[in-house]
Amino acid sequence: MLHYFIGNLGHLFVITTFVTAVVTSFCYWKATITSDLSAHQKWIVNGRTGFLIHSAALLGIVASLFIIIFKHYFEYNYAYAHSSIHLPVHYIVSCFWNGQEGSFLLWMFWQAALGIVLMFTQRSWEAPVMTIFALVQAFLASMILGVVIPGLSINLGSSPFILLRDALADPIFKIQPDFIPKDGSGLNPLLQNYWMVIHPPTLFLGFALTLVPFSFCLAGLWQKKYTEWIKPALPWTLLAGAILGVGILMGGIWAYETLSFGGYWNWDPVENAVYVPWLILIASLHTMITYKNSKTALKLSIILVISVFILILYSTFLTRSGILGDASVHSFTDLGLSGQLLVYLLFFTVAAIILAAIRWKEIPSSEKEISTYSREFWIFMGATTLCLMGFQVLIPTSIPVYNKILEIFGVHSTVAPPANQIAFYSKFQLWFAVAVALLSGTGQFFWWKKIDKEKLKHELLAPVLITLILFAMIVVVAQVTNPVYMALVFAGLYIIISNIKVLIGVWKVNPKLSGGAIAHISIGMMLIGIMFSSGYSKVVSLNNTGLLLNKEMGTEFNRDNLLLFINETRTMGGYDIEFLGERIEPRYKAGYVKRTEIEPTDDPFKVVANKDVIFKGKKLYSAKDTFEIYPENTFYEIQLRKGDKVAATLFPRIQINPSMGGILPSPDIARGITSDLYTHVSSSMNRESEPEWGNMEEVNVKIGQQFFVNDYVSVLEGVERITTIPGLPLSNDDVAVQAKIKIEGEHQTYYAEPIFLIKNKSEVGRIAYEIGELGVKITLLNIHPDTNEFSLGLSGRQKDWVIIKAMEKPYINLLWLGTGLLMVGFFVAMVRRFKEKA
Amino acid sequence: MKKSHIIGLVVIAAAIGIIIATAGDASSYVNFDQAYQMSTVGNKSSIHVVGELKKDLRGEITGLEKSPDNLSFSFLLIDENKKEQKVYYNEPMPPDFTRSEKVVVIGSYHGDTFVADKILLKCPSKYQEKKLNAKI
Numbered sequence: 001m002l003h004y005f006i007g008n009l010g011h012l013f014v015i016t017t018f019v020t021a022v023v024t025s026f027c028y029w030k031a032t033i034t035s036d037l038s039a040h041q042k043w044i045v046n047g048r049t050g051f052l053i054h055s056a057a058l059l060g061i062v063a064s065l066f067i068i069i070f071k072h073y074f075e076y077n078y079a080y081a082h083s084s085i086h087l088p089v090h091y092i093v094s095c096f097w098n099g100q101e102g103s104f105l106l107w108m109f110w111q112a113a114l115g116i117v118l119m120f121t122q123r124s125w126e127a128p129v130m131t132i133f134a135l136v137q138a139f140l141a142s143m144i145l146g147v148v149i150p151g152l153s154i155n156l157g158s159s160p161f162i163l164l165r166d167a168l169a170d171p172i173f174k175i176q177p178d179f180i181p182k183d184g185s186g187l188n189p190l191l192q193n194y195w196m197v198i199h200p201p202t203l204f205l206g207f208a209l210t211l212v213p214f215s216f217c218l219a220g221l222w223q224k225k226y227t228e229w230i231k232p233a234l235p236w237t238l239l240a241g242a243i244l245g246v247g248i249l250m251g252g253i254w255a256y257e258t259l260s261f262g263g264y265w266n267w268d269p270v271e272n273a274v275y276v277p278w279l280i281l282i283a284s285l286h287t288m289i290t291y292k293n294s295k296t297a298l299k300l301s302i303i304l305v306i307s308v309f310i311l312i313l314y315s316t317f318l319t320r321s322g323i324l325g326d327a328s329v330h331s332f333t334d335l336g337l338s339g340q341l342l343v344y345l346l347f348f349t350v351a352a353i354i355l356a357a358i359r360w361k362e363i364p365s366s367e368k369e370i371s372t373y374s375r376e377f378w379i380f381m382g383a384t385t386l387c388l389m390g391f392q393v394l395i396p397t398s399i400p401v402y403n404k405i406l407e408i409f410g411v412h413s414t415v416a417p418p419a420n421q422i423a424f425y426s427k428f429q430l431w432f433a434v435a436v437a438l439l440s441g442t443g444q445f446f447w448w449k450k451i452d453k454e455k456l457k458h459e460l461l462a463p464v465l466i467t468l469i470l471f472a473m474i475v476v477v478a479q480v481t482n483p484v485y486m487a488l489v490f491a492g493l494y495i496i497i498s499n500i501k502v503l504i505g506v507w508k509v510n511p512k513l514s515g516g517a518i519a520h521i522s523i524g525m526m527l528i529g530i531m532f533s534s535g536y537s538k539v540v541s542l543n544n545t546g547l548l549l550n551k552e553m554g555t556e557f558n559r560d561n562l563l564l565f566i567n568e569t570r571t572m573g574g575y576d577i578e579f580l581g582e583r584i585e586p587r588y589k590a591g592y593v594k595r596t597e598i599e600p601t602d603d604p605f606k607v608v609a610n611k612d613v614i615f616k617g618k619k620l621y622s623a624k625d626t627f628e629i630y631p632e633n634t635f636y637e638i639q640l641r642k643g644d645k646v647a648a649t650l651f652p653r654i655q656i657n658p659s660m661g662g663i664l665p666s667p668d669i670a671r672g673i674t675s676d677l678y679t680h681v682s683s684s685m686n687r688e689s690e691p692e693w694g695n696m697e698e699v700n701v702k703i704g705q706q707f708f709v710n711d712y713v714s715v716l717e718g719v720e721r722i723t724t725i726p727g728l729p730l731s732n733d734d735v736a737v738q739a740k741i742k743i744e745g746e747h748q749t750y751y752a753e754p755i756f757l758i759k760n761k762s763e764v765g766r767i768a769y770e771i772g773e774l775g776v777k778i779t780l781l782n783i784h785p786d787t788n789e790f791s792l793g794l795s796g797r798q799k800d801w802v803i804i805k806a807m808e809k810p811y812i813n814l815l816w817l818g819t820g821l822l823m824v825g826f827f828v829a830m831v832r833r834f835k836e837k838a
Numbered sequence: 839m840k841k842s843h844i845i846g847l848v849v850i851a852a853a854i855g856i857i858i859a860t861a862g863d864a865s866s867y868v869n870f871d872q873a874y875q876m877s878t879v880g881n882k883s884s885i886h887v888v889g890e891l892k893k894d895l896r897g898e899i900t901g902l903e904k905s906p907d908n909l910s911f912s913f914l915l916i917d918e919n920k921k922e923q924k925v926y927y928n929e930p931m932p933p934d935f936t937r938s939e940k941v942v943v944i945g946s947y948h949g950d951t952f953v954a955d956k957i958l959l960k961c962p963s964k965y966q967e968k969k970l971n972a973k974i
Binding site for chain 2 (some may be wrong): 370372380381384388391392395396399414415416417418419420424428560561563682683801803
């Protein structure tokens with residue numbers, strides 16, 4: 001039975017949101033332009049009603065989509081493509097924004113929430129601001145509209161409520177139109193991480209927040225309130241800076257914990273696309289503060305605030321139009337929305353530019369020359385550096401766009417993004433970061449504006465001296481020899497020390513004004529954290545044997561990866577590294593279960609324990625217990641030791657999910673105060689292809705006799721008659737015997753129990769016993785009652801192996817600590833600016 | 839000249855500098871012949887080559903060779919001009935390598951062999967399902 005109702009209802013809500021957004025925008029527009037007070041009031045009421053209906057319908061879409069995913073209605077494409085029956089409940093939330101349509105919804109949701117707040121708090125600004133807000137909402141709603149314009153056969157938007165049979169041209173729907181798949185294809189395993197539950201909502205809240213200053217700015221230009229818009233917009237800009245910043249960094253933490261590229265930032269176009277607007281946002285924030293204090297930089301503020309929002313739209317276009325194609329690893333594929341996205345981008349770009357151009361002459365500007373000894377000069381320089389910093393990232397990130405434009409004009413361009421993105425961007429961004437730190441460290445001393453050359457020298461003396469002393473200590477202790485890193489450490493320390501001095505001064509006067517100083521200190525901490533964790537990231541598994549990769553080439557290569565056989569210790573980078581075996585994760589209990597401790601059942605999601613399952617001294621399950629597992633995930637227990645002390649036990653993961661693109665590795669990280677130990681699996685054994693067993697060796701042994709199998713000492717402990725074999729019915733005449741062979745592994749004792757049976761008096765059967773971890777298979781071949789001997793067939797194969805890469809990431813906690821502190825700084829500053837308004 | 843004019847000029851100069859630097863560091867999409875020519879004239883910079891893995895008549899990938907310790911591997915890539923080239927990669931074979939439809943290799947020639955510093959895989963079903971593979 002197909003559930004048509006919920007999808008139709010959802011689609012109705014989608015259309016409602018679009019229509020109400022257009023109507024709301026129109027009402028508020030009318031309210032803005034009318035001079036009649038009572039008509040103005042009427043239009044305001046209409047606009048408010050429209051926006052509330054719009055918001056309610058938006059909640060309706062969310063609820064309908066949630067029901068479809070939660071109830072596993074796989075007749076809907078969205079549920080089929082992004083979820084599955086066995087998906088844990090907390091990730092059902094992430095299914096929501098796994099698809100493009102869902103992420104548009106998320107964006108709209110936040111903007112609706114912000115719109116309601118503005119609607120009831122901004123008396124004089126309500127009408128023009130909400131006109132722009134509702135217009136943006138209308139554009140977003142059109143992205144998920146899913147309507148075909150009759151006659152033109154233009155698809156407007158991609159609805160999240162389309163049925164699977166309409167989304168996929170699978171032949172089965174011709175035969176059986178009501179076909180419903182039993183299970184969905186599941187959530188992309190890389191997104192099954194708690195950061196992916198909170199990173200997208202945070203980032204989209206940041207996106208939505210950039211609309212607030214943009215709307216105030218445009219409203220200001222439109223209503224000729226050229227200077228008044230800054231005051232209400234400023235606290236929202238601070239909030240946007242905080243939320244967008246933390247959202248970006250959450251993405252970094254997610255990448256660090258989930259993707260196996262060995263870091264938190266890859267300079268991928270998708271990352272750059274949000275990094276650039278954030279930089280410009282921070283620049284605009286500073287110029288807006290400058291304007292509030294000294295009435296300078298108004299025009300610059302207007303340009304920057306507009307640019308931020310346009311850049312957000314541009315980043316949306318880049319990541320969702322499919323234009324990045326070969327250039328990015330993780331952009332969305334084109335949903336057929338690229339044209340619509342381009343219209344969205346161009347509409348607001350052109351509208352904002354035209355409006356600004358018309359009003360440009362009327363915007364007041366300060367003609368007086370700014371003094372080098374003023375705070376404004378330094379902020380202005382800092383903001384300019386931030387803009388150049390963003391520009392440097394934007395230019396190469398847009399290479400695929402240039403190629404596309406040239407293609408339209410018939411030119412085939414072969415320009416590709418820089419081959420090594422990390423090295424390319426880092427070498428520029430690093431110096432910009434140094435410049436920003438030095439500028440903002442110094443600029444803080446001009447807080448009180450009246451400062452001259454002499455006073456500046458006096459003020460700077462102590463911080464510079466302290467910075468130099470600490471710098472010398474760090475350089476010596478941490479052995480920083482690279483001059484570039486030295487510059488970064490110096491700049492980072494300088495911004496911290498100078499701002500601590502400012503913080504102390506400000507704190508005495510009024511702690512509420514300390515936001516800026518705190519935020520700047522945290523920037524310094526982040527810089528130093530980034531420098532150490534990335535610049536001094538050390539490959540522990542480095543293999544300096546200088547092996548020839550190939551005789552023909554004659555070039556020596558170092559290997560960053562390490563091949564580990566089970567239970568064999570290798571010494572690398574000061575650690576003893578050992579692979580202890582494959583582990584499985586139970587669904588309802590924390591911990592890991594050894595693959596050798598469980599037997600499969602008919603249901604791949606259920607297993608039976610063959611012995612008591614103990615993890616870290618705690619008993620998880622008793623023998624014979626049946627429990628649920630996540631069959632897609634295999635963990636590899638890797639132990640790193642220093643001497644006799646276990647430095648870390650890590651469980652990097654490999655997830656096998658054929659419908660999501662095969663096999664995906666995720667790292668495991670042992671967090672330490674001074675450094676992290678990071679390990680991921682680069683390659684592992686393929687269990688699907690038949691393991692290659694060596695030739696069987698036959699030995700005759702008596703009970704209690706020792707022998708070797710695959711180099712392991714083994715002993716035949718006994719042979720006994722058994723009456724039942726699981727899965728094989730035995731009659732009274734059948735004879736079955738089971739041998740018990742003890743095998744001494746490196747860390748534990750294993751038992752092999754092969755079976756020999758005679759069925760129907762003449763048919764001989766042998767059930768061999770495998771110990772996968774050790775690469776051992778034992779068959780009970782024959783029984784010799786005359787000599788009391790037993791013939792055993794011994795086969796061995798290559799032991800289990802895994803290839804890993806292990807890294808040390810020093811002082812990465814400084815980065816995370818700095819991030820936390822940055823939020824505190826933003827928050828303090830924001831509270832001050834919101835209060836100031838009241 | 840006013841201070842703001844000087845700053846303006848510096849900013850414009852910096853922006854031009856950035857554009858020139860980008861143009862200088864930008865890589866390019868070429869085929870194997872062009873890449874080889876570049877290396878013979880001493881240009882060792884990394885370039886992008888887009889190609890497909892070599893397949894035999896039955897559609898099986900051929901020419902895949904793993905090093906004995908599994909830590910590196912080589913494969914045959916056919917570029918857009920149908921030129922076949924052996925490519926070495928000093929990393930273990932990515933798990934989904936054989937499933938990829940298109941392979942972008944970023945690297946350069948060392949003598950007669952192409953050494954990839956990085957490979958990007960374009961897998962057919964990574965984000966968008968083409969066919970239904972659910973149990974009926």
